[in-house]
Amino acid sequence: MSMVDPDPGPPPVGGRAAQHIVTIERFLADSQPPGSTGELSRLLDDIALAGKLIASRTRRAGLTELLGKAGAVNVQGEEQNLLDVYADDVMTALLSGHGRVAAIVSEEQSEPVVVDPTAPYVVVHDPLDGSSNIDSNVSIGTIFGVYRREDTSGAPSEADWLRPGRDLVAAGYVLYGTSTMLVYSAGFGVHAFTLDPEVGEFLLTWSDLRFPDEPAYYSLNLASAPQWEAGMGRFVDWLNRPDTPELSQRYIGSAVADFHRNLLHGGVFGYPGEVDRPEGKLRLLYEGAPLAYLASQAGGRGSDGTQDLLEIRPTDPHQRTPVFVGDRFLIARLEECLSEE
Numbered sequence: 001m002s003m004v005d006p007d008p009g010p011p012p013v014g015g016r017a018a019q020h021i022v023t024i025e026r027f028l029a030d031s032q033p034p035g036s037t038g039e040l041s042r043l044l045d046d047i048a049l050a051g052k053l054i055a056s057r058t059r060r061a062g063l064t065e066l067l068g069k070a071g072a073v074n075v076q077g078e079e080q081n082l083l084d085v086y087a088d089d090v091m092t093a094l095l096s097g098h099g100r101v102a103a104i105v106s107e108e109q110s111e112p113v114v115v116d117p118t119a120p121y122v123v124v125h126d127p128l129d130g131s132s133n134i135d136s137n138v139s140i141g142t143i144f145g146v147y148r149r150e151d152t153s154g155a156p157s158e159a160d161w162l163r164p165g166r167d168l169v170a171a172g173y174v175l176y177g178t179s180t181m182l183v184y185s186a187g188f189g190v191h192a193f194t195l196d197p198e199v200g201e202f203l204l205t206w207s208d209l210r211f212p213d214e215p216a217y218y219s220l221n222l223a224s225a226p227q228w229e230a231g232m233g234r235f236v237d238w239l240n241r242p243d244t245p246e247l248s249q250r251y252i253g254s255a256v257a258d259f260h261r262n263l264l265h266g267g268v269f270g271y272p273g274e275v276d277r278p279e280g281k282l283r284l285l286y287e288g289a290p291l292a293y294l295a296s297q298a299g300g301r302g303s304d305g306t307q308d309l310l311e312i313r314p315t316d317p318h319q320r321t322p323v324f325v326g327d328r329f330l331i332a333r334l335e336e337c338l339s340e341e
């Protein structure tokens, strides 16, 4: 077997570069809390396999029929890409049939899908966030969150998935970019793995990732500024003052990619509410809350502009919310700007 040299390069300011070759399966097995059944680890292994399969197709999207549109429109009213449908199908297939997942809430499914009614977990996910960028070869990602059911005696119900993000037992994303990375937390820090396509393994690249103390970026679509409330203007003005942290503006239009860059190098990502869309665009359950969970595990925060995203209990699986995730100092300043009259 060729000696895999995952050469993670220098760790970002807030992480520890891997010193040994560790697969995600081994890392999950070794980091299980005492008394664990191993079911959550195996569920996360299933998601890692789904990420490998989706990565394989995403890498070739430009060369196969998958680049096109599926011809359908999802519950969001967004035209589905073939890759959206493929990613959703793969996640459903790999999360079914093992007695681990009772129900799946997906951006691509109008209703939650009941899988194994007496199983202990519920998975919420956006199978391919940022898919509108597929044809321009921009990084896109799968975002997921895992809840442990409090009562498995009956069939899964909305009490199992309409949960605040503080109830998550794990969350993460798979980023399909220049390399494929899986970043997750199960409540004990944030850890990043890079897929080595030659051996088909996610290898530990950085452990205990934390937002650097000094942020470098802010990610806002300034073209939408005329649609924002006045407080957002005060925040952007504050960001650009000479006596505040000198940040660069980077906005990819793919939340996972923006979040990932800010996690490694410091910063904040935001999708504010707008005049004609005060609830914003991103979904609370399977986009905002998982990213806020990761942010909180990495020393940052998630907010809707007024409160911690992890405290909001959704009333609908596809509920939208303004989303701000990243550096806790920048988010505190943003909340101040939005609260000023």
Ligand code: P6P
Residues within 6 Å of the ligand: 129, 130, 131, 132, 221, 253, 254, 255, 256, 271, 281, 282
């Ligand atoms: P806009 C991608 O469609 C997405 O859901 C997020 O990944 C991304 O941050 C946002 O929408 C981009 O939206 O309106 O700026 O193009």
